[in-house]
Amino acid sequence: MDLGILCPAVGVVASSGKTQFFGNGRQNKCLRRKYKQLRRDLGKKKKLTAIRNINDKESRIMRDINHKLSRQIITFAAENGCGTIHLEKLSGIRRTSRLRGKNKANLHSWTFHELSSFIEYKARELGIKVVYINPEYTSQTCPTCGERNKVKDRNYNCGCGYHSHRDRVGALNIARTI
Template sequence: MKCKSNNNVIYSYKYHVVFCPKYRRPVLVDGVVDAFSNDNVMGVDLGIKCPAVSYCPDGSVKFYGNGRKNKYIRRHYNNLRKRFQKAKKPKAVVKINNKEQRIMKDIDHKLSREIVNTAKAHDVSVIKLERLQNIRSATRTSRKNNHSLHTWSFYRLATFIEYKAKLAGIEVEYVDPAYTSQICPICGSVHHANDRNYTCRCGFHTHRDLLGAINICNSTEYIGNRYTA
């Protein structure tokens, strides 16, 4: 087994469980490397708790961003917004909104740059993302404002990835997101993840968001642009 770990990047060339030291997550890339031949393709799963996870057929895995930090930022500015709205200070509300947007936009710029740089480092020619239509149903958000907020955040990040990838000569494809976090990439069985962990009866187990990235990478259900119906 050859396994190198560099902070939040893991390269596994055999079939073993490896451990992500930064996120304290077990990662199993068992048989997936040889089961598929999508060379020069990288699958990227976008999420809330974990903003993004990438997977390449050579077994390389990377987790991006800090979902808890993003949640804290949004909660902080939401509390400020409510305070100024209650005090009837519309100009202050606008100022808070603009500041929050600048911060979150900067975070998405940095994430997209890191994702594209990872693709370049692995000589990736195609980055696969989930189609954005109905993608937020997986977040189980009950409030309409949260739903819209997450949809816009994913759209913006996908737009930044697509733009930076194009500059690097990398193609971006959008695939059907159906069951990407439930299908076992080894045996094809469908199971729901237990919180952030996914375990199949065949023995395959991994982090739920990594499972999404693996299935996105291996998907042949090419759809087209971000919002194609």
């Protein structure tokens, strides 16, 4: 049995079709905004040591969140008897992204590499194989008929009648790849 993981939302789908979402992206964004504002205020006061301490604290918090997320994902995989975990290969996403402004800042502060490396080493401990998949069009391709549709909001709707959450569609397509 395989497991497909869509990293941005940490949507996980077992090849049996069981879906589960882990983590809270909005909470992470809120945390990032809080520390960004704190650094901005400290910068105006020229408190450089305090800014370094805040950076360290934020990175420790995000590392802890990633450890907990990876543990939940690996536990889900083990409980569902998954032998392979399929992850998106997001190595060049920062160069190829067409985002602007606030969304670009969110992408650049996202710790996807750290999360995937935690998933990888924890999976290795349990003998679960990790495979990286090209994420191209995974959230735009219908898992039933294969038609590609642009998604305008969080819900995916296809002409064949299939509809689901966009992140679930991506995770399903990743789980079925190879």
